[in-house]
Amino acid sequence: MLLTKLSDVLDPALDMLANMPMTMVGSSASEVLDVIGEIRVSMLTDEQLMNSSVIREWFSIRLSGFLPYASARFLHCLGGRNFSCHSYQQILQEFIHHFNNMTGEKQHVVASDFILRFLSHPQSGPGCVSFSNSSEEWLMKNFGPFSTVMSIKFLLPLNPLFNPLEVLHLLTPEQMAEVLVLLLPASQEKDVLTNTIFNHLTEPLDEGKFDRFLRGLPYFSYKAHLSCSSYKAIFARLDSVLPVVSLSLASIITEVKTQLSMLIPPGCIIYSGQCNVTMTNETDICIGVNSTMLQLHLTSGHMNGRFCDFPVEEFACTTLSGLTAEDLAAILACNRSSMSGGSTPVWKLLLSKASRVLDRALDLLTNTTLDPRNPAVSMILDSIREIRLDSISMASLNNPAIVQLWFKRRLRPFLPAASPQFLSCLTTKELNCSTYQQIVQILSHLQLHMTHSTQMSIYTHFIEDFLTRNTTDSSCSSHTNNSGEWLKRNLGGFSALVSFKDLQMLNRNFSAMEALPQLTLKQLVEVSSTPGQLTSGAQVDMLMKHVPNKFLPTFFDDYSPAIMGHENMFPSAVRSAMLQVVFDRANLSDHSVGDSAVSVWLHSRLRPLLVGLSPQHVGPFFRILAGRNCSIEQQG
Structure with a gap:
């Protein structure tokens, strides 16, 4: 009612607000935008909606500060208007400009109530496909970063020419898991499809992204009813990355394989021996x-x-x-x-x-x-x-x-x-x-x-x-x-x-203990971090003889996180012996080892070994801190 009574001065007021910081918009921004939507935006004619100057005046200037707070109601009405693809993309750019200022929930609402609603309408083409020459151009023009909060299954029907494999660099790890599961059933080259996605994720390997991809696999596979050959292709690539990932990620891969094993079709045996016969006509x-x-x-x-x-x-x-x-x-x-x-x-x-x-x-x-x-x-x-x-x-x-x-x-x-x-x-x-x-x-x-x-x-x-x-x-x-x-x-x-x-x-x-010379560094870490394998300081000394000094940081980068939080499962004699190895061989008390390197040891590698620190190790530990800068001493 207020804005209706003040309609004559509303537009100049909005012009003034456009030059103020977004924080000046106030806590009622969503309600204000809903009213403006009713008394101004809804009054724009189809001809005006096709005019880029009008779109700029309203969405780039007057309403820009309100857009991060747009309600589902406002977005739903906006997505139903008779825009041209060009006008839609012009408005979308304003939402993209505010993408990082929106909550995750608001990003999803914009994607579903505005973007998908408009692109699903006949007037959009649908999908505004004809104005793009590639999958990447179509995705960037019509979705921008909002594509990352959407399910791939909603994108595919909008554009029959859309190929997710061409835009893997624009997809989230979860979306890549969805792409794999969605495309596998119809793919004639399941190994090629699987390798394309896995190669993108592992060359080079980003363990954080790969972790997210892994956790998405069982979720999407549960709904997809994949064939035996599809599961074989997935398992083959999961197996291929096991030797090159950290212990924590290897554990997640094993867990994911266990979850996927429960979804395998009856009669499907992933690793069973069988001899195929090739027909030659x-x-x-x-x-x-x-x-x-x-x-x-x-x-x-x-x-x-x-x-x-x-x-x-x-x-x-x-x-x-x-x-x-x-x-x-x-x-x-x-x-x-x-x-x-x-x-x-x-x-x-x-x-x-x-x-x-x-x-x-x-x-x-x-x-x-x-x-x-x-x-x-x-x-x-x-x-x-x-x-x-x-x-x-x-x-x-x-x-x-x-x-x-x-x-x-x-x-x-x-x-x-x-x-x-x-x-x-x-x-x-x-x-x-x-x-x-x-x-x-x-x-x-x-x-x-x-x-x-x-x-x-x-x-x-x-x-x-x-x-x-x-x-x-x-x-x-x-x-x-x-x-x-x-x-x-x-x-x-x-x-x-x-x-x-x-x-x-x-x-x-x-x-x-009988095979130490044959074990890799990673396997030695696994042995050391498996409760019950090392029971004495002598066994620690035997095992650590097979870890060269230059690989000590790598060893403890995997070992320490693996035992963190359940140190009591490892005998104090074993933890003390491991700590002694660090004191004897890592040279941390030598000032030729920089403060930054010592900081890494203090922050993660030494932490589980300092639980229940024995009196004999107090002196060597504080010798590491002696003469270091204040931040290192405080960290210690």
Whole structure:
């Protein structure tokens, strides 16, 4: 009623307020804006709403200070007006200008009652799609930072061309989890989709963002009813990051995997051994393939080393009766692009046709190094498995000479690209422990040539699967003298990828103290921070001998947070011995170590070790503080 009575001077008053700080607007800003909305904004004609000068006058000047306090009622009415896309985007810029001054709740209300309401109306196009050339431009023009408070499922219907994978840098970690779960069911390339999102989050790794992404996965997966293959793709990437994250994040990954395991469809076994059979129908494969020129070259014997110039499909669709072992070796060694690299059915057809010279060709390639990132290498190995390994009897495959022939010689160039399917099938071959260990050692010697994801697949799909399913000799431990020997024989170089908890799971009798030389720094931290593993100062001294001085800060960066809050679960003798290691080796009382470095030790690394400080450690502790600046002394 007040503003209605004072209508004649309202506009000049608003002009005056526009030049004042936002704090001058007052506590009744929301109610005032509601009234102005009724007596002014609602009176603007459709023609005026299309006029950028009018929009600027009202929303950029007169109402700007009130917008952070806009009520749902005001926003709902505003979102229903007949704006052009340009006018809408002009008003949105004002809300964006005040985004950081709004509460989280207000940001959500603006997104739902104004942005979504307008963009869902027919007059917006809908979605104001036609005025943008890319997903990023559309998102920035029509949502700005408000996109970060919205569910992806509301964005997708507004723009059929919107591709969330093109704007991952604009999405929150929770939204990326939602994107993954929303797109996986319809994706024909689940691994590619999963890798795209995981790569964005982990290259480089921001543990804070990845933590938020992880916590979103079970929430969105619960509603999505994902397929078995979708879960396998997710688990493969979760496994791949485990060795490179902190202990606290590794614990969250394990927890998330447990939660996801409860959502897996009935009958789906993530790491089960199975052998896929690739169907090869030559008629279907060769439809539209013109291999006439290649056939002429092969028949005349005038290839002149041009084996890499022709697509794999052309070789598969020709008559290969004149192909020599040298020719096939040249074909297999090509570093093909994804466009000419073929597919597993194509390679299987080609190698089946060239079966008579396959073994000799593989012998010729024994000392060749192939690029494991070339997708053709993995396809070739899968095809050879079906054509050759699947036809070898169980008894023969457990013959050391056969293992040497195939794995150390003929398959050696291809093993760095071993696919999860190849590895999974291998565990079904009824290998004995000796054969399994022989293969692990061969793979270990090739580990440096493997991508990180392949190394993890060897653990999850071969090592872990075999050791947990083997019933004749539990954990393949009967012929080993100690846990260190067991680790070298059964995991080889891949032991560095495995958590201490997993080692205990694989071998119930695993003793960390027997395997200290084989454990990584991270595994040593896990042992130290697991209650009951270290029970005396002598054991602490034994373990810490395997932590070089230069890695002490890294060790305690993980160890101290892991025991913080439950120090009483670790014997005082163990904590005292750990503190003594710091006093003896970190040189914190030496003034060549700067105050900033000492501050880090005091703030986090030493805190759990100072609980119940023994009298013998009081002096060494205060020697660290002596001569330091006042802030360090106060911190101590």
